[in-house]
Amino acid sequence: MSKRPTVAEHLARQGVSRRAFLKFCAATASMMALPPGMAPAIAEALGQRRRPAVIWLSFQECTGCTESLTRSHSPTIESLIFDVISLDYHHTLQAAAGDAAEHHRERVQEEFAGEYLLIVDGSIPIADGGVYSTIAGMTNLQMLEESAKGAAAIVAVGSCAAFGGIPKANPNPTGAVSVADIIKDKPIINVSGCPPIPVVITGVLAHYLTFGTIPELDKLGRPTAFYGETIHDRCYRRPFYDQGKFAKSFDDAGARNGWCLYELGCKGPTTYNACATTKWNEGTSWPVESGHGCLGCSEPDFWDAGSFYKAVSMPISDLGKLGLAAAAAGAVAGVAVGLHNRHVKAGAKAAHKPLTADELEGDKS
Template sequence: MGAATETFYGVIRRQGITRRNFHKFCSLTATSLGLGPLAASRIANALETKPRIPVIWMHGLECTCCSESFIRSAHPLMKDIVLSMISLDYDDTIMAAAGHQAEAILEETRAKYKGQYVLAVEGNPPLNEGGMFCIHAGKPFVEKLKMMAEDAMAVIAWGSCAAWGCVQAARPNPTQATPIDKVITNKPIIKVPGCPPIAEVMTGVVTFITTFGKPPELDRQGRPKMFYSQRIHDKCYRRAHFDAGQFVEEWDDEAARKGYCLYKMGCKGPTTYNACSSVRWNGGVSFPIQSGHGCIGCSEDGFWDKGSFYDRLTNIKQFGIEKNADQIGMVAAGAVGAGIGVHAAVTALKRYAGKRDDANRRH
């Protein structure tokens, strides 16, 4: 437990990482978080001087895909740095201790770092039958969750299970699986949805808390704005085909081979807020749409109960498929011309009405 007082910089120096690479990491981190040029120096100062933040990582009803995403980063250096940045004091999935030893660490961290540790939650608590559908060390998970949240500095809801309930909460939800914000109501909760979330999104949130000692700015649903402020559709490389009305009609048709838009195949990109199309997966290599499959909207609340993944959720109107650039220009010119015509007609009516008023006043 003494290691929790060591700084991040002290840990990576012992691992042989140079100061040059340390500052390069800080610059890349500031950029990935969308922060200004001065943020890199603030991150460096924080990681050099602040003790590592103790983190308790708990698991409820889930498949552990969030942990898989987090620890299977395509960048080993990033993975090592993040695991050095925090003091991961408890994670029953990857920790060496088990049984009474693991429980002792949990209690020790809670007592020693009251109000200072971050509670990271993967999965959710079932509430039916007193929470007996998920037992931790002989106790319902919901009880341990409430206990550890009571003294936490902040709570992170990893993945759609913790954030929204996900498939465990799908109708008819016999276990009454519940998002953690319905159970923890007196603490700030940072929701990082996705099934699973992108590894760099997860590490970015941890980096921000480590640097600034507070949660990042959140949207009205509790998600970090730095990663969830734009729709996947907004930065999708197939967006031009959507705007042109060029769609894949059947799997592996000619349009699919040309990389046309997957909206008609059920892609939820226009209604899903996440960083997949900008950060991407596997170290920025690809994301589902780039791999030829539409987005299923896994970071959105209720995606599991909204019918087939291959149904369109919205009736979004597009331009027709243009035959050539001249026609595109004609359509645009026609729209502008129509607008000018309407404006001219309204102006003429106003002038006519004004003349009639003048004439009436003279008489």
């Protein structure tokens, strides 16, 4: 490991100025809600660290998370972070292929045992012995268990790795589960989203590299710095919600005036993420700003929450149709009960025997 240059050395070699690096550190500090004074400390800590080995495992996923991280314009803090870490294994980005790639992963796992950072994107299928997704003859489950053993910490990138995501959507034919469902003895940071915001991924990595610890997490294992508040509570359209001004369709006057998208199915009220504050594509825009409601992609089971265009206050299923069917059944049952009662009544009437005064007197004696 001593052969690896420090981050500062590496960046200098790449032609990244000290000023650019400090800017990155300041941005990271503010993003993670740390006091601005922390920026030099971050620079110091990051600069002196040896570039840590990172193994990125891709399981049942669509590569959207990698796209999110890498597609940004250069040079950005997102690309800078790639200079800070040593990404030793990543299907999409590695040059090596086949056995060579696998051997390298094994070598890194051995050499940096207990030190490397494991990033996982994609869910892990465990149905039928995990046959639904294999890499180099290994099931995803085997590879995760093997790679997790020596990891210092695991970052589950994307909703698939964090919660099972789309592969886990009902009826979940592959038995897809999240990383945390399998690995119980390692610190796991869930960076959910479909895909997660690039700066959230890099922010979490920067936090880990700077402090050597994992950030404060919410009960779903997500960093509270980014997942502490709902989209709705930080949304710039929130005042319209409070005023009861809602867009009723995607092209009405309300939509053009930027009114709240709640009625069009926005899942902002139940979604914890940082889109409303960090935005996307270098702060250009984000889904709600572009006129579409939040899908709730950073929450577990967002794919099973019914139509994207049904408000959160609406039932997932079609209760109108169900109610009609129930009404038909209820009508049949009601008539049956009513007729039964009449039958009982008629029976009681038929069985009724009038008593004469004599009979009553006879009883007396």
